[in-house]
Amino acid sequence: MEIFEADVLIIGAGGAGLRAAIAATLADPSLTIALASKVLPMRSHTVAAEGGSAGVIQAHDSLENHFNDTVHGGDWLCEQDVVEYFVSQATPELIQLEHWGCPWSRKPDGEINVRAFGGMKIERTWFAADRSGFHILHTLFQTSTKYPQIKRFDEAFCLDLLVADGRAQGAVLLSPSTGAFTTILARSVILATGGAGRVFRQNTNGGIVTGDGMALAYRHGVPLRDMEFVQYHPTCMPGSGILFSEACRGEGGYLVNKDGYRYLQDYGLGPVTTTPRNKTMELGPRDRLSQAFWQEERKGRTLTTPNGESAVHLDLRHLGLAKLKERLPLIRGLAMEFMGIDPADTPIPVRPAVHYTMGGIITDIQTATPLAGLFAAGECSSVGIHGANRLGSNSLGELTVFGRVAGEQAVKFAKEAPAVVANKLVDQAKAAAAKAVALRDQKGGGERHSVLRKEMAATMERGCGIYRLGTEMQETCDKLAELKQRAKAITLDDHSDVWNTDWLAAIELGYQLDVAQAMAHSALERKESRGAHQRLDGFEKRDDDKYLAHSLAHYRGDGPPEISYGPVKITKSQPGTRAYGALGEQLEKDGTHA
Amino acid sequence: MPDPAKRELRILRYQPGVDAAPAFGTFWVENAENLSVLEALQSIKDTLDGSLAFRWSCRMAVCGSCGMMINGAPKLACSTLLRDLPPGPVTVEPLNNFPIERDLVISVGGFVKKIESIYPYIIPKEPRTIAQGPYLQTPAQLAAYESFSDCINCMLCYAACPQFGENPDFIGPGAMALLQRYNGDSRDAGRQKRLDAIHGEDGVWSCTAVGICSEVCPKSVDPANAVNQNKTNSAFDFFLRFLRKE
Numbered sequence: 001m002e003i004f005e006a007d008v009l010i011i012g013a014g015g016a017g018l019r020a021a022i023a024a025t026l027a028d029p030s031l032t033i034a035l036a037s038k039v040l041p042m043r044s045h046t047v048a049a050e051g052g053s054a055g056v057i058q059a060h061d062s063l064e065n066h067f068n069d070t071v072h073g074g075d076w077l078c079e080q081d082v083v084e085y086f087v088s089q090a091t092p093e094l095i096q097l098e099h100w101g102c103p104w105s106r107k108p109d110g111e112i113n114v115r116a117f118g119g120m121k122i123e124r125t126w127f128a129a130d131r132s133g134f135h136i137l138h139t140l141f142q143t144s145t146k147y148p149q150i151k152r153f154d155e156a157f158c159l160d161l162l163v164a165d166g167r168a169q170g171a172v173l174l175s176p177s178t179g180a181f182t183t184i185l186a187r188s189v190i191l192a193t194g195g196a197g198r199v200f201r202q203n204t205n206g207g208i209v210t211g212d213g214m215a216l217a218y219r220h221g222v223p224l225r226d227m228e229f230v231q232y233h234p235t236c237m238p239g240s241g242i243l244f245s246e247a248c249r250g251e252g253g254y255l256v257n258k259d260g261y262r263y264l265q266d267y268g269l270g271p272v273t274t275t276p277r278n279k280t281m282e283l284g285p286r287d288r289l290s291q292a293f294w295q296e297e298r299k300g301r302t303l304t305t306p307n308g309e310s311a312v313h314l315d316l317r318h319l320g321l322a323k324l325k326e327r328l329p330l331i332r333g334l335a336m337e338f339m340g341i342d343p344a345d346t347p348i349p350v351r352p353a354v355h356y357t358m359g360g361i362i363t364d365i366q367t368a369t370p371l372a373g374l375f376a377a378g379e380c381s382s383v384g385i386h387g388a389n390r391l392g393s394n395s396l397g398e399l400t401v402f403g404r405v406a407g408e409q410a411v412k413f414a415k416e417a418p419a420v421v422a423n424k425l426v427d428q429a430k431a432a433a434a435k436a437v438a439l440r441d442q443k444g445g446g447e448r449h450s451v452l453r454k455e456m457a458a459t460m461e462r463g464c465g466i467y468r469l470g471t472e473m474q475e476t477c478d479k480l481a482e483l484k485q486r487a488k489a490i491t492l493d494d495h496s497d498v499w500n501t502d503w504l505a506a507i508e509l510g511y512q513l514d515v516a517q518a519m520a521h522s523a524l525e526r527k528e529s530r531g532a533h534q535r536l537d538g539f540e541k542r543d544d545d546k547y548l549a550h551s552l553a554h555y556r557g558d559g560p561p562e563i564s565y566g567p568v569k570i571t572k573s574q575p576g577t578r579a580y581g582a583l584g585e586q587l588e589k590d591g592t593h594a
Numbered sequence: 595m596p597d598p599a600k601r602e603l604r605i606l607r608y609q610p611g612v613d614a615a616p617a618f619g620t621f622w623v624e625n626a627e628n629l630s631v632l633e634a635l636q637s638i639k640d641t642l643d644g645s646l647a648f649r650w651s652c653r654m655a656v657c658g659s660c661g662m663m664i665n666g667a668p669k670l671a672c673s674t675l676l677r678d679l680p681p682g683p684v685t686v687e688p689l690n691n692f693p694i695e696r697d698l699v700i701s702v703g704g705f706v707k708k709i710e711s712i713y714p715y716i717i718p719k720e721p722r723t724i725a726q727g728p729y730l731q732t733p734a735q736l737a738a739y740e741s742f743s744d745c746i747n748c749m750l751c752y753a754a755c756p757q758f759g760e761n762p763d764f765i766g767p768g769a770m771a772l773l774q775r776y777n778g779d780s781r782d783a784g785r786q787k788r789l790d791a792i793h794g795e796d797g798v799w800s801c802t803a804v805g806i807c808s809e810v811c812p813k814s815v816d817p818a819n820a821v822n823q824n825k826t827n828s829a830f831d832f833f834l835r836f837l838r839k840e
């Protein structure tokens with residue numbers, strides 16, 4: 001097996017991983033930074049982000065506003081010291097991206113333009129048309145090529161972390177194009193592997209978003225925090241789940257039910273206005289909008305698409321063709337290419353789909369996990385800014401703010417750490433490789449993993465949906481336990497070395513099942529309703545006495561995870577009523593919350 | 595009448611070390627009316643033959659993974675719907691002009707090297723600190739390079755380019771678009787360095803102005819325009835240097 005010695009190893013080359021790599025090399029240009037990704041960096045799912053990235057820039061806005069919107073939006077399950085740091089660093093990072101060439105949309109005078117986003121009191125979302133993530137990712141990737149110290153391992157699939165003496169010291173990679181394994185030895189390791197939305201059926205995520213890094217850290221004893229909080233985005237393509245950005249509503253789009261009625265006014269989000277009003281109606285937060293859809297569906301006020309899904313209409317007609325072309329070209333293209341609809345003259349059928357994992361690998365404010373030498377940043381991590389519900393456009397900011405911190409901290413750790421214990425680590429790598437080969441070659445006419453994947457996605461959707469019931473969550477937990485057993489006996493169609501994607505998908509399924517279990521068990525244990533976790537079985541209210549606490553899922557091998565709770569850091573904002581629309585405005589005036 | 599819900603896909607298969615040469619395999623996909631070519635391939639992989647190899651991720655025409663030849667033309671599989679293709683069998687082959695690694699998977703390393711070779715980052719005219727804030731850039735200045743920055747690196751233009759077909763070292767349309775993306779940026783001063791990179795025989799001059807690259811581009815990047823602008827730039831630049839030497 002080939003061995004490569006690096007100082008810092010970064011797994012994942014999306015927005016978070018690339019930002020970490022650049023920060024690491026700037027922090028100490030004499031170090032070797034290994035950057036591994038299972039796809040070419042520019043294929044990472046950051047590429048799909050449409051709407052934009054939040055950072056205070058207008059004179060009448062303030063860091064305090066951004067802080068309050070975020071903590072309030074997260075239903076007070078945020079680490080407030082981390083949020084405070086985040087909002088203070090978001091704008092400098094956006095400026096850094098600008099200096100690196102990110103083509104942010106501009107005002108006529110050449111200044112940065114910003115747009116409204118859900119749950120944000122003042123417009124502060126920087127955007128590059130509706131391809132914000134695409135441009136951030138390409139800007140970071142292209143900028144990273146300036147630094148020869150960043151040694152990329154493109155299309156290299158991470159099978160396991162290498163841990164010795166209680167310290168993360170590398171990883172073992174599989175090259176899909178050859179079937180060969182590589183051991184990377186490093187004095188510190190950063191996970192930046194993204195989210196896990198593909199464990200659900202309808203989702204906005206790319207095929208690669210399978211929770212790999214979460215599962216790897218989890219299996220090595222690092223708890224996954226707040227995994228029950230899974231965001232449903234309210235406006236997605238029925239069936240495929242492809243996203244129509246919140247920017248559609250930020251630019252003024254309406255959501256109407258089958259009768260053409262702007263139904264959000266029935267769910268505490270009014271008053272109705274014709275032009276967008278922040279934190280009101282269509283600019284409410286995602287959890288509330290998805291919940292309103294669910295209620296409309298129960299009332300029989302949704303429409304049914306030809307493929308049998310329920311939907312409401314996203315109406316953009318009044319924005320006019322010119323604005324759609326300037327601000328939402330990708331959205332218009334998606335509707336035209338995939339649905340044969342031009343939003344300039346026809347409303348788009350949309351419905352909620354799984355979008356984002358608020359929880360993830362627990363880290364402190366410096367992105368350090370409890371496992372020495374292991375750092376995590378981006379969607380795979382839970383640094384604590386999203387709480388029970390992420391606000392749109394806070395995630396891209398998280399990538400750069402905490403990607404940078406992770407890069408710098410990993411360098412600091414690497415410089416102080418003793419040399420790696422190569423022999424032990426190489427033995428571990430060989431064992432991990434042998435295990436993977438055994439899975440590939442497993443005989444016995446077992447099931448196809450695709451069958452298990454479909455059953456997993458269906459049970460997650462049923463048990464861990466927009467609204468949840470104890471009985472259904474229990475069924476999901478039971479089903480996942482069964483699937484984990486069945487997964488041991490699968491047989492692949494393909495036993496070859498080169499581009500055996502059957503094999504990679506089978507390994508990913510293993511990661512997904514572990515992450516799904518952490519989600520379902522954390523959900524079952526949280527006997528209250530908060531943010532994206534809403535129950536209908538006697539726990540409809542938020543319960544701060546018992547559950548103003550982070551859930552922590554601990555891996556227990558074949559058995560179910562063990563769930564414990566950890567404290568929430570409250571600094572400035574005491575938990576209050578979370579309201580939007582007219583009531584929200586009233587409470588804010590009265591100073592009753594935040 | 596053929597059943598519109600059933601479609602025949604003829605897919606070029608090749609497994610190195612096992613197959614002597616690529617050959618077509620035939621699959622029938624059920625409930626195909628509303629499927630994209632990518633979804634049809636996924637359904638084959640999930641239910642008929644798990645060994646079929648192809649790249650994909652975003653499913654929304656933005657990650658650039660799923661380029662392949664569909665009925666002989668370079669397309670993104672995720673945004674090509676079966677119902678939009680003429681009735682009858684659909685042929686699916688790996689992108690033209692690239693070495694096949696397996697089935698529909700081609701080698702991408704050469705393309706990535708080309709991108710890396712043209713200094714694809716801002717070389718600032720006037721360096722700024724974060725405290726100094728963003729550069730000003732008017733909408734018109736943005737428009738000067740914006741379309742070139744929309745390239746998703748899908749390589750469809752390379753599969754269409756006859757010049758690249760003959761000379762795999764030719765810098766090619768996608769990388770030229772990226773070069774023009776930075777050369778056209780009001781914040782950048784790296785133009786000369788990049789032009790030097792494409793002076794050689796594998797550079798911009800190899801283009802014979804067929805223009806098909808722009809026709810097949812799924813993102814309206816218009817790489818042919820980038821190539822042409824740089825021919826002018828390159829010629830002008832060459833001329834200036836000649837003068838300076840005199």
Ligand SMILES: Cc1cc2nc3c(=O)[nH]c(=O)nc-3n(C[C@H](O)[C@H](O)[C@H](O)COP(=O)(O)OP(=O)(O)OC[C@H]3O[C@@H](n4cnc5c(N)ncnc54)[C@H](O)[C@@H]3O)c2cc1C
Nearest residue numbers: 012013014015016038046051052158194378379393395396
């Ligand atoms: C459709 C969509 C639109 C969005 N829009 C917005 C928006 O407008 N604003 C906003 O703030 N947020 C948005 N988000 C959320 C945001 O885009 C994501 O949270 C963020 O991009 C995740 O970035 P990341 O760097 O953590 O992970 P990713 O970009 O997903 O990158 C993960 C990396 O890890 C690598 N990797 C994973 N597993 C392995 C493995 N086993 N071995 C090796 N490498 C591995 C991958 O190859 C990839 O390079 C959106 C999300 C989606 C899905």
Ligand code: SF4
Nearest residue numbers: 745748749751768811
């Ligand atoms: S120029 Fe167009 S066709 Fe060529 S790689 Fe870029 S997006 Fe693809």
Ligand code: FES
Nearest residue numbers: 652653657658672
């Ligand atoms: S799957 Fe991303 S472009 Fe087709």
